[in-house]
Amino acid sequence: MGVVYQGFHIRLEQVVAIKDLSPDLASNEEMRQRFIREARIQAQLNHPNVVNVHNLLEHEGHLLLVMEFVEGYTLDQLIQTRGALPYDKAIEITRQVLEALSFMHSKGVIHRDLKPGNIMITRGGLVKVTDFGIAKATSEKEQTRAGVRLGTLWYMSPEQVKGKTVDTRSDLYALGVTFFQMVTGKLPFSGDSDFEIMKAHTDIAPPNPKKIRKDLPKPLSRIILRLLEKRPNKRFQSADEVLRALEEAQGSIEGSTKGALGRRQKVKSVKKPIPRRTRPSFPTLKWIIITAIMLVLAGAIFANWYLNRKTAVIPVMEVPVIEKRVVANHGSEKANNSKNEKAASSLLEDGEKIRKRLESEQGEDKRGGQQLEKKLRREKGRKTLSPEKFIVRGAKKPLEHTPSARSIKSPGSLQKVLSP
Numbered sequence: 001m002g003v004v005y006q007g008f009h010i011r012l013e014q015v016v017a018i019k020d021l022s023p024d025l026a027s028n029e030e031m032r033q034r035f036i037r038e039a040r041i042q043a044q045l046n047h048p049n050v051v052n053v054h055n056l057l058e059h060e061g062h063l064l065l066v067m068e069f070v071e072g073y074t075l076d077q078l079i080q081t082r083g084a085l086p087y088d089k090a091i092e093i094t095r096q097v098l099e100a101l102s103f104m105h106s107k108g109v110i111h112r113d114l115k116p117g118n119i120m121i122t123r124g125g126l127v128k129v130t131d132f133g134i135a136k137a138t139s140e141k142e143q144t145r146a147g148v149r150l151g152t153l154w155y156m157s158p159e160q161v162k163g164k165t166v167d168t169r170s171d172l173y174a175l176g177v178t179f180f181q182m183v184t185g186k187l188p189f190s191g192d193s194d195f196e197i198m199k200a201h202t203d204i205a206p207p208n209p210k211k212i213r214k215d216l217p218k219p220l221s222r223i224i225l226r227l228l229e230k231r232p233n234k235r236f237q238s239a240d241e242v243l244r245a246l247e248e249a250q251g252s253i254e255g256s257t258k259g260a261l262g263r264r265q266k267v268k269s270v271k272k273p274i275p276r277r278t279r280p281s282f283p284t285l286k287w288i289i290i291t292a293i294m295l296v297l298a299g300a301i302f303a304n305w306y307l308n309r310k311t312a313v314i315p316v317m318e319v320p321v322i323e324k325r326v327v328a329n330h331g332s333e334k335a336n337n338s339k340n341e342k343a344a345s346s347l348l349e350d351g352e353k354i355r356k357r358l359e360s361e362q363g364e365d366k367r368g369g370q371q372l373e374k375k376l377r378r379e380k381g382r383k384t385l386s387p388e389k390f391i392v393r394g395a396k397k398p399l400e401h402t403p404s405a406r407s408i409k410s411p412g413s414l415q416k417v418l419s420p
Helices: 029-043 075-082 087-106 168-184 194-203 218-227 239-270 282-308 333-360 366-383 411-418
Strands: 003-009 014-021 053-059 062-068 072-074 119-122 127-129
Touching (some): 087 119, 087 168, 087 239
Antiparallel strands (some): 003 014, 053 062, 072 119
């Protein structure tokens, strides 16, 4: 009834919802009184799960109801988008609606049009009941004429369909239809005409929601079916009674879930699977192969270097042995010494040259060293002094006291031997 706009309350400095009853409807006295009654009833209900009213205004023939703005979506939009809801979420929404109904009924207010379109859900999950357009205070006299039905047909209680006097149990029936729709995504009663829908409410037993949704717990199914009883005295008698039943059902559901989980864990602990050897994964095997190949290549490179390396061969040489017989007499001593010194000096120079040549040829192989050794021996044969040159003049044979020839190992020892 009416159109709702979003506005801003300047004095309260907050966003509000403004419900406008147009002049065409406001000119109808019955609609006008019903709109005013809605504002008065809703103004009495200050509860977290009920949309609060701030003010009622009349401007240029328009009746304006200023209400709390709920930033969120309706339950009807949620069901249309997601279909059947998880039963734990459905339980939570139903619980908050029951809190609102319990408060409203304690204030003597009957909603009479409870449905998913009149249940708002905020971004934080808070549920708020709104739209009290046909709500009725129990202290008021029935203003509806006989045979005139108020409310949405799919959510009407049987007594509402028949046009009888309704009470708080009629709201519980509407909640049962809403709960059924939340857990199954379908309405319990439907038809091609209004008559078929009304007859289903009054004469046809509702289907068991568990047959539509197999995982629905039985306690929830029993609560829904009891809410949908045709006779009011067979339903729950108050919202508080439904709340208690819902809490018990939720506790039994949680207990059965934990028990089933414990049984599964126990079975798993008894039957432990036999561990199987797992092959290394492909990346691990790949790196093992690459590492092995690199090690083999490194070993081959090292072996090739070790076998082909150039070794420095130092030829073995023998120091030439210079033998000398010294025979002197008083007459030719100086002459012989001079000749001996020249010969020794020549030998020393030749030996030094040969030594330097050998040092420069250290990198050659052993065969080269042997050739150098032969060459050195030839040089030695040419430079060796003959003992006959040192026989004393006039003597028939060398003196017996002539010292035997000695090897000359160094220039110093040579000088010592040749000196007088």
